[in-house]
Amino acid sequence: GNSVTQMEGPVTLSEEAFLTINCTYTATGYPSLFWYVQYPGEGLQLLLKATKADDKGSNKGFEATYRKETTSFHLEKGSVQVSDSAVYFCAPEDSGGYQKVTFGIGTKLQVIP
Amino acid sequence: DAGVIQSPRHEVTEMGQEVTLRCKPISGHDYLFWYRQTMMRGLELLIYFNNNVPIDDSGMPEDRFSAKMPNASFSTLKIQPSEPRDSAVYFCASSVAGTRGNEQFFGPGTRLTVL
Numbered sequence: 001g002n003s004v005t006q007m008e009g010p011v012t013l014s015e016e017a018f019l020t021i022n023c024t025y026t027a028t029g030y031p032s033l034f035w036y037v038q039y040p041g042e043g044l045q046l047l048l049k050a051t052k053a054d055d056k057g058s059n060k061g062f063e064a065t066y067r068k069e070t071t072s073f074h075l076e077k078g079s080v081q082v083s084d085s086a087v088y089f090c091a092p093e094d095s096g097g098y099q100k101v102t103f104g105i106g107t108k109l110q111v112i113p
Numbered sequence: 114d115a116g117v118i119q120s121p122r123h124e125v126t127e128m129g130q131e132v133t134l135r136c137k138p139i140s141g142h143d144y145l146f147w148y149r150q151t152m153m154r155g156l157e158l159l160i161y162f163n164n165n166v167p168i169d170d171s172g173m174p175e176d177r178f179s180a181k182m183p184n185a186s187f188s189t190l191k192i193q194p195s196e197p198r199d200s201a202v203y204f205c206a207s208s209v210a211g212t213r214g215n216e217q218f219f220g221p222g223t224r225l226t227v228l
């Protein structure tokens with residue numbers, strides 16, 4: 001099955017700082033790739049996705065580019081806000097065709113004013 | 114749509130008691146997933162269903178855990194008997210079949226505490 005390596009947190013940044021959360025994966029073929037976000041006390045929700053190589057997913061100022069050469073899908077944001085404080089999960093889709101994904105361990109981001 | 118609905122939101126029980134967690138997926142979704150989240154182990158997939166049929170239950174930790182999906186709009190996860198190490202947040206998620214890259218929609222979770 002797939003595996004995901006995601007940088008461990010917590011990551012603490014000041015407001016308006018640049019954010020990078022690294023994610024690399026091993027998988028069969030070229031799976032769709034996802035970033036999910038979990039705000040305190042809530043379930044996970046999709047932040048962005050990319051379904052093929054060189055695609056860039058973006059949402060709420062976050063971006064991630066599908067790099068098949070390095071099997072990576074790093075999450076970036078140019079200027080974080082306090083409201084971005086959450087846990088971020090990288091997740092490649094499994095190849096079995098059953099909508100299953102493999103979630104990384106999650107990276108907790110804390111943004112301080 | 115109201116999204117994925119889970120009940121109860123919080124459950125506190127004593128060791129040895131039976132616990133039943135409930136989930137209503139989004140109408141029209143074909144897949145339903147049960148996850149468990151703990152600080153130590155992160156987010157673990159326990160079992161998932163397609164069209165009410167269990168596809169993979171390899172993540173179910175022990176025979177004390179069982180899950181059913183009697184119809185397209187309802188699923189349960191049961192723990193009998195419960196143990197303190199079962200304390201966690203349990204999430205239900207649903208998705209629709211189709212092409213690649215389909216999103217999973219998560220419920221708010223049930224926080225289970227076993228004393």
